[in-house]
Amino acid sequence: MFQGPLRLKTEDDIKRIGDSGAIIRELFKELRSLNLEGLSTWEVDSFIDDFILKKRARPAFKTLPDYTFASCLSVNEEIVHGIPSKKRKLASSDIVSIDCGAVLHGYFSDACITLAVGKEITQEHQNLIDTAEKSLMICIDQLHVGNTTGCLGAALGDFLSATPFKIMHQFTGHGVGFALHETPIVPHYGAKETGIRLQEGMVLAIEPVIKDGTTAVCFKKDGWTAVAEDNKYSAQFEHTVAVTKDGPLVLT
DSSP states (O other), X not given: OOBSSOOOOOHHHHHHHHHHHHHHHHHHHHHHHSOOTTOBHHHHHHHHHHHHHHTTOEEGGGGSTTOOOSEEEEETTEEEOOOOOSSOBOOTTOEEEEEEXXXXXXXXXXXXXXXXXXXXXXXXXXXXXXXXXXXXXXXXXXXXXXXBHHHHHHHHHHHXXXXXXXXXXXXXXXXXXXXXXXEEEEOSOOOTTOSOBOOTTOEEEEOOEEESSOOOEEEOTTSSOEEETTOOOEEEOBEEEEEETTEEEEOO
């Protein structure tokens, strides 16, 4: 999954990764404005595929071995890596995590949002989405030269301790830019001064997944889709972020 040794990015590399990330940022703006109710996850994936191709880029997820879709769409109790399906229709009160990326001129970006479908979402699930988005920003705020990957986990742990939600330790962030998945692995848990020291030129996909209830996971027969054993919902947000001398720079 993770390709080769750590490769730092130059300012030009970071700009080009940002050009790729801008496509996903614009895509997510479009998806936020759409009425997803009644659409199948396959139809949402087709929209994502077409959008990226029209930008003269290609879907980054299609570079993965044996994966033929532009995105992973995880609905409700599905945690990550949900496979688009013509049979899975989105209904009012559902929540869906939309994870995708783009490749532009050989440079990769990766990002995720969780959206509420329709207008009947419960306050509990809206709180889950809001907390997940805040969790991502807390992690990003720790991406300064000289900090460690444990710093972001420690900050997130402090934040979540005052909420009913937990971080899913099974799912980590990673390097990104020259490929979709690169060294290093970035856990979203830990303690200060543990893990890998952050360096200028690192570009990282930061993607905490949070949920209520237990953190136990099982997998569907498709071999991809991770599902909560207790069937409670989870939410995820993700950005591609560069570590620069001036602090974290969000590229998506």
